[in-house]
Amino acid sequence: MIITRYLLREITYILFALSFLLLLIYISHRFMSYLLQASNGALPAEFILRLLLLKLLSDLMLILPLGFFLAILLTLGRLYTDNEMTVLAACGMPLPFKSILLFSGLFAVFIGILSLLLAPWAEEQMSTLKNQANVAAEVGGIAAGRFKEFRRGAGAFYAESIDDKTNIMQTVFSQVDLPGKNMIFAAKRGYREVQQGILYLVLEEGYRYEKKDEGLEYTITKFARHSIKIPKRVDTPDSAQNYEALPTGLLLQNKTSTAIAELQWRLSLPLSVILLAALAIPLSHTTPRQGQYAKIFTGILIYLVYNNLLNVAKKWVERGDIPSFIGVWWVHILLLFVIFALYHLPTLKYKWQQKKIIQLKQAGLTLSDRL
16 A cells, blocks of 8 residues: 555656646647737737647547656656666566556546536637637727728728727727728727627728729718628638537537537547556556656657557548447547557567577487487
8 A cells, every 4th residue: 555655646746847848848738829929910819828828628538648647657657767666576566557557547537527518618708709809800909100901901990099008099090902992091089899709990080092903083982980790700710510519418419520529528538548547557567777758758659659540540530430339438448459569578578588598408409319
């Protein structure tokens, strides 16, 4: 019991350290990506933090299993390197295999909660937030005294000054190219307004200059108030159903191939925690000369192949290339064969060495008889 607590405590410490490192790398990469979008005017700055937190919650189920796998691999590798495993074996105390699997089962429950409940909710919130950000980006990110391009270069917007409290813009200029005509707006003030869920740019006390493409004459219209509908961004996703944001209960009722693939993917993540823990136990076996990190490269390589095969299998199920009852399960079965081979590899090597020794002895006896 003491050895089990010691082992699980070491795994937990390394798990927290590795997870913190992986999360730090992930957050840095994702944050820089959102900053780049904000600098290009594709994402308002006020949405960055909320999108980052929701994306992190959605991808935790992918980051933590890798950290758990590496934590077991490093912990057991250190025990082998420091000869602690040899001492335990000499004292008749085998590796607490069942305790490690039980711990991985508890961790798999946590990953299952993330995969089946929290991640779909985060995806749904993130989808809503992205739609709001895409709409706001059309007139968001406007800086006083600077031109802002929108509609992929088909228009430009300028405001001489912006009130920080009311967000009312003074001395507004806007130009937009539409099919068959060009329009220019100049107004004393402008502001954004939402009407029945649609965003409008409202201009007051100004002029509208309209010119046909085939002519040189402008039609000038003076207005007291003019509302311009902010169109949907060209690069916004279509209205197709986002199965990643669909609650698990609805996925169970949906019989489409995409829904089945998504459901199998969510169930695969907690299952992968147990399989990777079982893989790490035989894979961590090292000698003191090899060092604690000898099997890290092999472990990461197996994990990458396994994870990529899961993604490929998911795509095949979505396209209907393989039956749904086969689904992604063949990848887990393949990993089971790898685990089985690693567990029996020492026995096979021992039998092969014994066979070689017997063959050498027989060859030696045959040679002595001939002499």
